Amino acid sequence: MMDRLWSLVSVSVLAPFFLFIPGMVGAEEKVVIGGVEDVILLPWKVKLPARIDTGAAKSSLDARELKIQDDLVQFKLPPKYGGMQFRLPIIEWRHVRTPEGLKRRPVVELEICLGSNRIRTLVNLADRSMVKYPLILGRNFLKEDFVVDVKRRRTAKPNCPAIP
Amino acid sequence: MKMVDRQNQFQKRLVGLSLELMFLLVLIVPLLPLGEASAGEKMTIGEVEEVVLMPWGVRLPARIDTGAATSSLDARVLTVKNNMAEFSLPKKYGSLQLRLPVVEWQNIRSADFKERRPVVEMTFCLGQKLIHTRVTLNDRSTVRYPLIIGRNALKEHFVVDCTRSYCLPPNCQEAPSR
Numbered sequence: 342m343m344d345r346l347w348s349l350v351s352v353s354v355l356a357p358f359f360l361f362i363p364g365m366v367g368a369e370e371k372v373v374i375g376g377v378e379d380v381i382l383l384p385w386k387v388k389l390p391a392r393i394d395t396g397a398a399k400s401s402l403d404a405r406e407l408k409i410q411d412d413l414v415q416f417k418l419p420p421k422y423g424g425m426q427f428r429l430p431i432i433e434w435r436h437v438r439t440p441e442g443l444k445r446r447p448v449v450e451l452e453i454c455l456g457s458n459r460i461r462t463l464v465n466l467a468d469r470s471m472v473k474y475p476l477i478l479g480r481n482f483l484k485e486d487f488v489v490d491v492k493r494r495r496t497a498k499p500n501c502p503a504i505p
Numbered sequence: 506m507k508m509v510d511r512q513n514q515f516q517k518r519l520v521g522l523s524l525e526l527m528f529l530l531v532l533i534v535p536l537l538p539l540g541e542a543s544a545g546e547k548m549t550i551g552e553v554e555e556v557v558l559m560p561w562g563v564r565l566p567a568r569i570d571t572g573a574a575t576s577s578l579d580a581r582v583l584t585v586k587n588n589m590a591e592f593s594l595p596k597k598y599g600s601l602q603l604r605l606p607v608v609e610w611q612n613i614r615s616a617d618f619k620e621r622r623p624v625v626e627m628t629f630c631l632g633q634k635l636i637h638t639r640v641t642l643n644d645r646s647t648v649r650y651p652l653i654i655g656r657n658a659l660k661e662h663f664v665v666d667c668t669r670s671y672c673l674p675p676n677c678q679e680a681p682s683r
Contacts, residue, residue: 393572396572490665491659
């Protein structure tokens with residue numbers, strides 16, 4: 342008798358949660374992020390602040406001491422963010438218009454963790470020592486289901502499942 | 506017999522309590538995500554939107570740029586005299602001549618050059634909102650859109666969805682509709 346009662350109690354207490362959780366997920370199809378977000382570069386687990394930039398067609402990373410060797414590009418992150426050295430295959434070259442004229446930049450593929458989302462995306466490399474954020478996430482990245490609310494900043498700590 | 510009665514009473518109470526709890530939860534749970542939904546009350550705009558410059562009624566396509574701190578306008582033949590900025594809009598958008606007071610100067614620092622640009626105040630209609638904001642003037646003939654709408658104008662009312670463009674046509678009461 343008591344068993345049945347308890348099951349009734351627990352079902353009645355828990356039922357609303359089960360009813361509402363699917364509804365909430367459905368409403369949150371797109372993740373709202375702020376004008377600046379902390380992300381993690383995978384698999385290296387380097388944490389960087391990123392400017393979320395709907396004015397940039399493609400994402401870009403502040404790459405120092407850039408060297409090209411055949412199909413590979415070697416570079417370092419800014420010292421402020423650990424200065425880790427990378428060696429990655431060049432996926433393509435991109436011509437970008439800058440105030441100083443047309444420039445050619447190597448593009449690599451990176452995996453980025455933002456909130457609980459792991460996203461593989463193309464990022465072009467350039468020395469960005471003049472600007473505030475080492476990583477710019479542009480429209481090619483944001484098209485993966487994000488909307489930007491610049492009133493907010495750092496809305497979610499990077500917390501991706503299956504990061505060993 | 507008494508025991509059974511008591512048990513029944515207890516049972517009824519528990520059922521009543523659980524029903525109350527359920528009722529409360531049904532009431533409370535939908536209220537919980539409200540804090541997050543405040544972003545949902547903002548209007549969603551795309552990466553490019555058409556706006557109307559007020560009070561002149563000039564329509565311009567604008568790049569919605571969360572990477573830009575302030576908005577900026579493609580101002581051609583720009584001169585500043587006695588703190589008044591004189592310029593014209595690009596030919597493609599009617600070459601309207603404007604004369605507006607300079608409210609501040611903005612120092613632009615980029616890799617190789619330094620520049621000072623005049624800032625004026627303007628009103629434009631974006632969606633149903635009239636936005637009064639500071640706009641930096643410079644010759645932007647090399648870029649695609651004559652107006653960049655930056656974070657200063659987006660903060661209060663808008664969220665940006667890059668999978669869309671031209672999704673919120675200008676529709677302010679004061680603005681002439683097409």
